[in-house]
Structure formats: structure tokens, C-alpha cells
Amino acid sequence: MVRHRVYRNRIGGMKELKNKCSTCVLGQFCLPVGLSPADIGRVDSLVDKRLHLKKGDSLYRHGDPLSAVYSLRFGSLKTEHTLPDGRLQIIGFHLPGEMLGLDGIGESQYQLNAIALEESEACVIDFHELEGLAHQIPNLQQQFHRIMSRELTQDQRHLLSLGSLRAEERLAGFLINFSVRLAARGYLNNEFTLRMSREEIGSYLGIKFETVSRMFSRFAESGLIQLQQRHVKLIDMDGLYELAGQPNPLHLNTIKTPC
Amino acid sequence: MVRHRVYRNRIGGMKELKNKCSTCVLGQFCLPVGLSPADIGRVDSLVDKRLHLKKGDSLYRHGDPLSAVYSLRFGSLKTEHTLPDGRLQIIGFHLPGEMLGLDGIGESQYQLNAIALEESEACVIDFHELEGLAHQIPNLQQQFHRIMSRELTQDQRHLLSLGSLRAEERLAGFLINFSVRLAARGYLNNEFTLRMSREEIGSYLGIKFETVSRMFSRFAESGLIQLQQRHVKLIDMDGLYELAGQPNPLHLNTIKTPC
DNA sequence: CGAGCGTTTGAAATCGGTCAACAGCAGTGG
DNA sequence: CCACTGCTGTTGACCGATTTCAAACGCTCG
Numbered sequence: 088m089v090r091h092r093v094y095r096n097r098i099g100g101m102k103e104l105k106n107k108c109s110t111c112v113l114g115q116f117c118l119p120v121g122l123s124p125a126d127i128g129r130v131d132s133l134v135d136k137r138l139h140l141k142k143g144d145s146l147y148r149h150g151d152p153l154s155a156v157y158s159l160r161f162g163s164l165k166t167e168h169t170l171p172d173g174r175l176q177i178i179g180f181h182l183p184g185e186m187l188g189l190d191g192i193g194e195s196q197y198q199l200n201a202i203a204l205e206e207s208e209a210c211v212i213d214f215h216e217l218e219g220l221a222h223q224i225p226n227l228q229q230q231f232h233r234i235m236s237r238e239l240t241q242d243q244r245h246l247l248s249l250g251s252l253r254a255e256e257r258l259a260g261f262l263i264n265f266s267v268r269l270a271a272r273g274y275l276n277n278e279f280t281l282r283m284s285r286e287e288i289g290s291y292l293g294i295k296f297e298t299v300s301r302m303f304s305r306f307a308e309s310g311l312i313q314l315q316q317r318h319v320k321l322i323d324m325d326g327l328y329e330l331a332g333q334p335n336p337l338h339l340n341t342i343k344t345p346c
Numbered sequence: 347m348v349r350h351r352v353y354r355n356r357i358g359g360m361k362e363l364k365n366k367c368s369t370c371v372l373g374q375f376c377l378p379v380g381l382s383p384a385d386i387g388r389v390d391s392l393v394d395k396r397l398h399l400k401k402g403d404s405l406y407r408h409g410d411p412l413s414a415v416y417s418l419r420f421g422s423l424k425t426e427h428t429l430p431d432g433r434l435q436i437i438g439f440h441l442p443g444e445m446l447g448l449d450g451i452g453e454s455q456y457q458l459n460a461i462a463l464e465e466s467e468a469c470v471i472d473f474h475e476l477e478g479l480a481h482q483i484p485n486l487q488q489q490f491h492r493i494m495s496r497e498l499t500q501d502q503r504h505l506l507s508l509g510s511l512r513a514e515e516r517l518a519g520f521l522i523n524f525s526v527r528l529a530a531r532g533y534l535n536n537e538f539t540l541r542m543s544r545e546e547i548g549s550y551l552g553i554k555f556e557t558v559s560r561m562f563s564r565f566a567e568s569g570l571i572q573l574q575q576r577h578v579k580l581i582d583m584d585g586l587y588e589l590a591g592q593p594n595p596l597h598l599n600t601i602k603t604p605c
Numbered sequence: 606c607g608a609g610c611g612t613t614t615g616a617a618a619t620c621g622g623t624c625a626a627c628a629g630c631a632g633t634g635g
Numbered sequence: 636c637c638a639c640t641g642c643t644g645t646t647g648a649c650c651g652a653t654t655t656c657a658a659a660c661g662c663t664c665g
Binding site: 513560 | 622
Binding site for chain 2: 193232233238239243244250292293334
């Protein structure tokens with residue numbers, strides 16, 4: 088089950104010119120947000136290599152000393168905690184443009200395992216260099232703070248889900264959250280393929296995989312979604328939002344009184 | 347139920363000399379960790395006022411624009427999320443020396459409500475000034491990053507608890523967590539008074555208050571703790587650690603082979 | 606094509622939730 | 636000082652959502 092870390096790309100020739108934030112399509116979601124072109128050029132130098140991961144490979148593991156934070160370029164990862172008795176909790180699923188490894192900063196060693204759900208690639212950002220550059224570029228510092236804070240907020244919403252919602256509501260919220268994050272990156276957001284198993288979804292949501300499966304079937308039966316294995320099509324967004332206990336933000340505008 | 351924010355101390359005379367980190371006993375847990383005395387002197391200038399809160403007062407509320415982050419001087423707070431339908435999830439309980447308001451950075455407005463559980467006082471740290479000073483003092487920047495990351499880690503452990511542990515284990519973990527945090531601050535850690543109701547503990551742990559009450563009674567009956575209303579005395583730490591599914595760190599040394 | 610997962614579905618069991626009654630204690634006001 | 640009121644906490648009995656156990660199905664990949 089546990090694979091070892093793989094640094095496929097470590098051997099030579101890594102400081103390639105093409106590892107540049109300035110030309111990366113994810114720039115608008117990643118570290119360089121709000122920087123001038125000149126400053127983005129300086130951020131380029133932070134990304135001295137990229138790591139290519141196969142499904143199941145670890146990006147980092149609990150206890151590894153912190154050396155870098157990572158920005159996902161393509162693919163998807165999960166982060167997880169394990170208990171001594173073997174139980175396991177998935178903390179997050181991570182999409183392109185998101186930063187990984189922030190859990191390692193507090194104690195100078197990573198607190199989680201970060202594992203690829205599919206073929207993925209991450210930019211390696213030496214953390215000390217990042218702090219150094221953030222010290223020189225205030226906008227970079229601010230952006231980094233925003234990213235950490237949003238990560239906090241994401242986990243806090245997740246806490247709300249695990250602490251206060253029923254299985255059905257959690258799963259609806261999960262689908263919506265995925266859809267929103269995909270849309271923000273310009274991906275198709277009403278139809279996508281889940282890269283993780285029912286068991287992993289269950290772990291993330293604090294329920295058993297059989298329950299996930301049952302809820303999916305129920306959603307499909309009531310016409311909220313269509314399912315073909317891991318491929319999901321969201322049919323009735325309003326219904327999903329309602330189930331998740333949130334108002335559909337798309338309708339807020341229409342309800343609001345115009346000024 | 348909902349009280350309005352109270353800025354008792356806002357009226358004049360607030361820039362007192364005694365608002366100094368340099369002389370604050372919490373310095374070793376707070377922002378100034380790792381700074382030279384000279385730099386701590388510069389941090390003093392960040393704390394331009396303190397807020398005094400009575401039980402039930404809000405330090406900040408969901409949606410308020412971010413202006414400051416806070417460091418708790420004495421007392422205790424809870425942070426919480428609310429759902430449109432009235433359900434509520436307590437995200438954290440906060441002790442002296444801990445920072446509040448980090449949830450507000452990502453979107454420039456606070457995402458949670460922060461409410462005093464008792465008479466409390468918080469240092470008000472203008473966030474833009476903090477970023478400015480962190481820009482000048484690398485150690486301050488690093489310490490701030492560590493604080494944010496630890497906050498993240500704390501929430502992630504909480505996720506593990508809500509997602510993977512049974513009620514009994516969650517409550518044992520809660521008591522241990524409290525004990526550890528009190529000990530870190532030099533407080534008595536095997537005997538303390540909980541500032542929050544059974545209902546608030548339940549909300550934090552994702553269980554109902556009746557369950558909290560039952561589990562407490564069970565713990566007391568099996569000799570793990572002693573209870574008098576909200577006053578708790580931890581009797582059998584090993585038993586609690588075992589219940590919480592963690593090894594007692596105090597015994598790790600004795601088990602480890604000496605080098 | 607067959608082995609091994611991952612998934613679905615059903616039936617039984619259980620943990621925690623819900624409902625309800627009551628006890629304890631704090632604050633109020635006579 | 637002692638009802639009275641209201642809130643918090645405890646405990647019991649019953650209920651129900653989710654888990655557990657089990658069986659069968661169907662991808663996927665070697």
C-alpha cells in the first residue's frame with residue numbers, strides 16, 4: 088500500500104528554462120497572483136525543478152523534514168493522516184494550481200502524507216528561497232499569506248461538514264466543492280471524473296464507502312446526478328445546493344434587489 | 347443570543363506604554379518568538395491597543411472586513427461557523443498566546459465568529475502593519491508562517507478526530523489536547539476548569555451534548571477523570587491517551603532504546 | 606480470460622441521536 | 636432567607652442513520 092517517495096526528475100538537467108511561472112497557465116491561481124511581470128520573472132527562479140508523480144507516489148510523507156512547498160501543475164493528490172492502529176483520515180484532495188506542503192512549516196517537518204491520485208506534476212519551491220523572495224517582494228508575501236489563510240478556511244469548512252452535516256449533505260457538498268474548484272480553473276464543472284475511490288471519498292467525508300455508494304445511487308435515482316463509474320455529471324445543481332444546506336450562489340444575483 | 351461587537355477600550359488613551367510585547371509573559375508563545383530584544387521592541391509598536399471582552403462578546407464576526415489579527419492575552423474564546431438553517435459548528439477553542447483572525451486574511455474578511463467564553467483580553471495587531479514589519483524583520487515573517495501552519499495542523503488533527511474517531515475517543519482526545527496546551531503555557535495541566543458548556547464541547551466534537559455528558563460520566567466512573575461541574579481533574583493520563591488512540595508521549599522516552 | 610479490486614446492494618447490528626423527565630445551581634425578587 | 640425561574644447538566648428509554656457483515660457483480664489489467 089505505502090509506496091516510497093519517487094524523485095524521478097531529480098537526476099540532472101532540471102534547471103530548464105521552460106520551468107517558468109511567467110508562461111504557466113496556472114499563474115492566475117498560483118503564487119504569482121498580483122505580481123508585476125518583472126516580479127513574476129523573479130519567482131521563476133524559485134521553481135528550480137518539477138516532480139513527476141505516478142499514481143500512488145508520495146510527494147512527501149509525515150515526518151520528512153520540510154525543504155519545499157509545492158504547487159500542483161497537473162493531476163491530483165490527496166493528503167492524509169494515519170493513526171497508529173491503521174485508521175486513516177483523508178484531509179484534502181488537491182487540484183492544479185493549489186499549494187501543497189504548508190503543513191510542514193510549523194514544525195519544519197510535514198505532518199501529512201501527500202499522495203498522487205493519478206499521473207501528476209508539481210513545481211518544487213524551495214521554502215527558504217520562497218521566504219527570502221517574499222521578503223523582497225511584498226506582493227508575493229501577501230499572496231502567500233492569502234494562500235495559507237484560504238487553506239485554513241477550506242479545512243474549516245470541511246470541519247463544518249464533518250461536525251454538523253448528515254452523510255447525504257456531506258456528499259452533496261463534496262460534489263459542489265469540486266465543481267466550484269474546477270470552474271475556478273476553467274475546467275468543465277458540471278461533468279468530471281473523480282480520481283479517487285469511493286473509499287477515499289468516504290474517508291474524506293468521515294463516512295464508510297458503502298454509505299458513499301448508497302448516497303450516490305440515491306442521488307442518481309432522484310435525478311440530481313448521472314453516474315458512470317467515477318464519471319459524474321451534475322444535473323440538478325439547485326437540488327444539490329439545497330441538499331448541501333447552502334443557497335446556490337448563482338441565484339443570489341437574481342434575488343438581490345438591484346441598486 | 348448574538349451579541350454585538352464591543353470595543354470597550356476604543357475611546358482614547360489606548361496607546362499606552364504598558365502594551366508591550368517586550369514585557370509580556372506570553373512572549374514565548376506569541377508573535378515575538380525568536381526575535382532579538384531590539385526587534386521585539388519594534389513589535390511593541392504593532393500592538394496599539396487591547397480589547398477587553400466580556401463573556402459572549404464578539405472579537406470579530408463572519409463578514410467583517412479584516413483589519414487586524416489578534417493575540418489572546420488572557421481568557422478564552424471560541425470560533426464558530428453557522429449554517430443558514432441555524433446549525434452551528436464550533437471550529438476551535440482558543441487559549442492565551444494564540445492568534446485569532448487568521449481566517450480573515452484569504453478573502454480580506456473574517457470567515458468565522460470569534461466569541462469570548464469568559465472575561466478576556468486580546469492584543470489588536472493591525473494586519474497591514476504586521477505585514478509591513480514582517481517585511482522588515484525576517485524572523486517575524488518566519489514566526490508568523492509557523493503560527494499559521496500550526497493553526498492549519500491543529501485543524502487537520504481536528505478533522506482526523508471528527509472523521510475517524512468514535513465519541514469516546516474524541517472526548518478523550520479533547521481533554522488531552524487541552525491538557526497539552528495548558529501545560530505548554532505553564533498552567534496546571536492535570537486539573538482545570540472548562541470554560542465552555544457541554545453543548546459547546548459537543549459542537550466542537552461533532553456529537554450531541556447528551557453524549558458528551560454520558561461520556562464524561564463514563565470516564566469518571568471508570569476512574570479516568572474526576573468531575574465537579576466544569577472542573578476536571580485528569581487522573582489516569584495513560585488511560586486517556588489509550589482511549590484517544592494515541593501513545594502517551596511521556597512514555598516514549600522510556601520505551602525508546604538509548605543511543 | 607481470469608484474478609483481484611472496487612462497487613453495489615441487502616439485511617442485521619450498533620452507536621449516537623432524539624425525546625423526555627428531572628436534578629442542580631445561579632440569579633431574581635419578594 | 637426562601638420561593639421562583641431559567642439555564643445547564645444528567646440519566647433513561649426508544650429510535651434511526653450509519654455501520655457492519657455478507658453476497659454478488661463488473662471493471663481493469665496482466
